[in-house]
Amino acid sequence: MRPSTLCLSLFSALAALFAGMLLHAHGRQATATQERAGRVALVRSLGLTDLCLFTEARYTRHPAMADRHAAFQDHPMALDHFPSGSLLAPPQFPSPHAPIPPAPSQRP
Amino acid sequence: MIELAQVVKTYSAGLANPYTAVAGVTLDIPGGQLTVLKGPSGSGKTTLLSLIGCMARPTSGRIHLRGLPPGLLPQGADADPLEITSLPERFLTTIRRRTFGFIFQQFNLVRGISVLENVMLPTYPTGEDRETVEARAVTRLEALGMARHLKAPVDRLSGGEAQRVAIARALINDPPVIIADEPTAHLDSRLSAEFMELMGQFKGAGRTLLIASHDPIVHDSPLADLVIVMRDGQVVTAP
Amino acid sequence: MRPSLQRHRSVLDFALSSLLRRKGRNLALTAVYTLVVFVLASLVFFVQALKHEAGELLEHAPDMVVQRMVAGRHDPMPASQVDAIREIRGVEEAEARLWGYYYDPVYGGNLTVMASPDPTLLPGSARIGRGVARNMRVAEGDMVPLRGYDGLPLLFTIQQVLAEESELVASDLVLLTPADVRTLFHLPEGLATDLAVKAGNPRELATIAAKIVEKFPDARPILKAEMLRTYEAAFDWRGGLMVVVLSSAILSFIIFAWDKATGLSAEERKEIGILKSIGWESGDVLLLKFWEGAVVSLAAFLGGVLLAYGHVFFFSATLFEHALKGWSVLFPRFRLIPALDAYQLTVLFFLTVLPYTAATLVPCWRAAMADPDSAMRS
Numbered sequence: 001m002r003p004s005t006l007c008l009s010l011f012s013a014l015a016a017l018f019a020g021m022l023l024h025a026h027g028r029q030a031t032a033t034q035e036r037a038g039r040v041a042l043v044r045s046l047g048l049t050d051l052c053l054f055t056e057a058r059y060t061r062h063p064a065m066a067d068r069h070a071a072f073q074d075h076p077m078a079l080d081h082f083p084s085g086s087l088l089a090p091p092q093f094p095s096p097h098a099p100i101p102p103a104p105s106q107r108p
Numbered sequence: 109m110i111e112l113a114q115v116v117k118t119y120s121a122g123l124a125n126p127y128t129a130v131a132g133v134t135l136d137i138p139g140g141q142l143t144v145l146k147g148p149s150g151s152g153k154t155t156l157l158s159l160i161g162c163m164a165r166p167t168s169g170r171i172h173l174r175g176l177p178p179g180l181l182p183q184g185a186d187a188d189p190l191e192i193t194s195l196p197e198r199f200l201t202t203i204r205r206r207t208f209g210f211i212f213q214q215f216n217l218v219r220g221i222s223v224l225e226n227v228m229l230p231t232y233p234t235g236e237d238r239e240t241v242e243a244r245a246v247t248r249l250e251a252l253g254m255a256r257h258l259k260a261p262v263d264r265l266s267g268g269e270a271q272r273v274a275i276a277r278a279l280i281n282d283p284p285v286i287i288a289d290e291p292t293a294h295l296d297s298r299l300s301a302e303f304m305e306l307m308g309q310f311k312g313a314g315r316t317l318l319i320a321s322h323d324p325i326v327h328d329s330p331l332a333d334l335v336i337v338m339r340d341g342q343v344v345t346a347p
Numbered sequence: 348m349r350p351s352l353q354r355h356r357s358v359l360d361f362a363l364s365s366l367l368r369r370k371g372r373n374l375a376l377t378a379v380y381t382l383v384v385f386v387l388a389s390l391v392f393f394v395q396a397l398k399h400e401a402g403e404l405l406e407h408a409p410d411m412v413v414q415r416m417v418a419g420r421h422d423p424m425p426a427s428q429v430d431a432i433r434e435i436r437g438v439e440e441a442e443a444r445l446w447g448y449y450y451d452p453v454y455g456g457n458l459t460v461m462a463s464p465d466p467t468l469l470p471g472s473a474r475i476g477r478g479v480a481r482n483m484r485v486a487e488g489d490m491v492p493l494r495g496y497d498g499l500p501l502l503f504t505i506q507q508v509l510a511e512e513s514e515l516v517a518s519d520l521v522l523l524t525p526a527d528v529r530t531l532f533h534l535p536e537g538l539a540t541d542l543a544v545k546a547g548n549p550r551e552l553a554t555i556a557a558k559i560v561e562k563f564p565d566a567r568p569i570l571k572a573e574m575l576r577t578y579e580a581a582f583d584w585r586g587g588l589m590v591v592v593l594s595s596a597i598l599s600f601i602i603f604a605w606d607k608a609t610g611l612s613a614e615e616r617k618e619i620g621i622l623k624s625i626g627w628e629s630g631d632v633l634l635l636k637f638w639e640g641a642v643v644s645l646a647a648f649l650g651g652v653l654l655a656y657g658h659v660f661f662f663s664a665t666l667f668e669h670a671l672k673g674w675s676v677l678f679p680r681f682r683l684i685p686a687l688d689a690y691q692l693t694v695l696f697f698l699t700v701l702p703y704t705a706a707t708l709v710p711c712w713r714a715a716m717a718d719p720d721s722a723m724r725s
Contacts, residue, residue, distance in 0.1 A: 002238070003363040004356045007642065014649040021656050025685035028660075032684045036403060038512045043407045046461060047444055047543035049574050051401055052478070052518045055457045056674040058448040061519070062459075064574035065412065065421075065541075158720035163624060165718075198628055204719075205626035216621045219614075220368035225361070229622070232357035233631035235350030277625065 109139030109316050110160055115169030117155050129155040131341035137318060139175060142311050145320040146327045147338035153320035154289050161287050162204040165193055180206055205230065209278030211288035215270045217262040224258045227276045248276040268299040275306065285316045292323045300325045307331060358631065362638035377643050383600045384651025384699050391691050392659040393667055399686035401578035404516060408574055409543035410552055413559055414567045423538040428563055432542060437555045439547040443539030445528050449493060456482045456677040460531065463522040470524050472506040478518030478677045480508045496533035518679035604703055611710045619711065623719035632715035633708060640707030644700040660685050
């Protein structure tokens with residue numbers, strides 16, 4: 001057999017697998033709502049705010065809720081001493097969406 | 109068949125050390141005969157061969173080819189005699205492919221691939237059908253007594269065998285002209301004589317042969333119709 | 348077959364036999380190349396799927412969570428504040444959440460203890476996440492002791508272990524009745540951990556937040572957009588040590604590939620000369636080099652991407668587990684739902700296939716352009 005025949009059939013096989021991969025991903029996406037239903041129900045009923053990815057410390061468990069004084073947020077670019085600090089960028093504080101509290105002198 | 113008029117080839121022109129390899133050669137090489145270019149090394153034989161074989165362009169002068177197969181070049185570029193020094197590269201390649209078969213001093217085989225593949229190599233860019241080419245290559249190799257080496261890698265061949273492969277490769281496109289540069293330099297007397305015998309067969313088949321050599325077995329051969337002596341880039345004795 | 352196709356096939360044939368002639372070198376190169384694509388693609392797939400999942404799930408999170416700050420720290424919220432916030436116009440619903448962290452001294456896991464509003468959860472019993480069950484080696488019907496605030500153990504019967512598909516959000520959860528949570532943490536009645544707010548019109552969220560802060564300057568509202576953004580920023584390219592490590596690997600591969608591709612060896616140069624002398628045009632030589640580069644890089648791209656897909660979506664990104672897990676004792680096991688991004692795949696393609704092919708082509712350019720007679724005088 002010509003080497004090019006072998007090579008082209010190999011590439012066709014790879015391309016077919018690649019197409020299969022895209023189809024598989026598409027198929028999983030289509031049924032994702034069902035697959036996700038259990039999780040969504042929990043999030044809704046308990047009012048969950050975070051994914052359970054890092055359980056190493058209390059302030060890495062709920063990054064969205066973490067205290068401002070936690071090690072993560074000591075400094076906007078500070079690297080945490082937990083490995084999760086290398087995966088998770090610090091949240092943007094002060095957030096552009098959060099209202100700015102009035103200055104103490106203006107308070108009633 | 110091939111006419112050269114005041115052909116000059118200067119390497120590194122315009123640089124600090126220009127070198128004129130061919131200094132004004134005017135020649136007429138007849139078709140269907142065996143012409144030998146004779147002269148010491150450095151006399152410009154190889155350069156002249158590469159100019160004739162459309163591998164390089166002369167710095168000045170004109171080269172005319174006669175009797176090219178018709179339909180080789182597109183309409184308009186086609187002429188007889190054809191002046192080749194001013195043609196664009198792809199035309200030169202087409203002419204070279206179909207008109208000239210080259211046998212190099214070092215054989216210039218591609219190492220690591222089989223004898224058969226080496227012989228078929230010149231046809232790859234032409235898009236010719238693989239089976240046809242392969243059949244032709246096998247025929248050529250069989251005619252040269254190389255049938256049992258078809259699948260062998262070229263690295264394992266002896267000097268004489270390697271040259272036969274080089275000859276088969278030169279013949280794959282059935283060119284009317286065969287150009288050989290010092291073909292016997294790496295062969296012993298027996299193999300050199302065999303080579304000349306082969307050349308005699310090709311001449312008998314009507315091909316034009318052009319051989320550069322300073323080997324007496326070649327230039328003193330009774331097969332040589334015309335011996336041109338070169339020295340310092342110029343023709344010393346011309347017909 | 349058409350001559351132009353036949354030409355491509357013949358040149359491809361020769362390109363393959365050229366590659367095979369330096370079998371060891373080219374196989375090693377393709378393997379390393381595939382590995383680089385594999386790691387890159389795994390990262391892209393994993394992060395994309397995780398971000399997508401976070402987005403889909405947190406869509407259902409509370410519109411806003413209000414915390415109370417005391418001395419710069421998160422502190423329980425009095426019921427009076429909860430009621431006052433409920434009164435603010437635009438607030439459709441405000442639910443006091445009751446939760447906290449519990450460190451399990453026996454197995455070393457960090458658990459999240461949460462009050463469940465579900466009335467079917469009986470007093471004295473718990474629903475636990477899969478991770479907790481794994482960590483404590485318990486099953487439904489077993490009893491687990493939790494150490495109360497005073498050091499005395501409280502026993503809970505496991506009423507249910509949460510379903511496997513919930514692990515991504517609930518692996519470390521221990522759900523108790525509100526009364527049990529208060530007992531465990533010694534939280535007096537009338538205090539809540541924080542407040543989940545649902546706005547009638549999500550566009551009014553910022554206004555509502557401003558009103559809350561105006562009314563209670565010690566409150567800290569966290570909008571859903573901010574929660575989502577936290578996960579948008581998760582595994583961000585700029586944020587990762589992983590990427591730093593990875594980029595050095597990629598860089599060294601680039602140097603390696605560059606060296607391999609650009610350093611035209613004397614033998615290759617001679618070969619190009621031979622090809623030109625036997626009637627190959629410059630274009631044919633470049634086509635040959637193009638195929639050599641394309642075969643290697645395309646095989647590496649397709650192979651790497653397919654392996655990465657298998658790794659991330661069939662083997663749960665086993666290789667990243669250690670990086671993700673960090674020092675966690677309790678780690679969720681989850682199967683991600685693929686969320687492929689055509690843009691990212693395209694970028695990956697252009698970042699891997701094109702540079703390599705170009706790097707094999709460019710150095711040959713000059714050799715291919717040289718007069719064919721150079722082969723004759725070598």
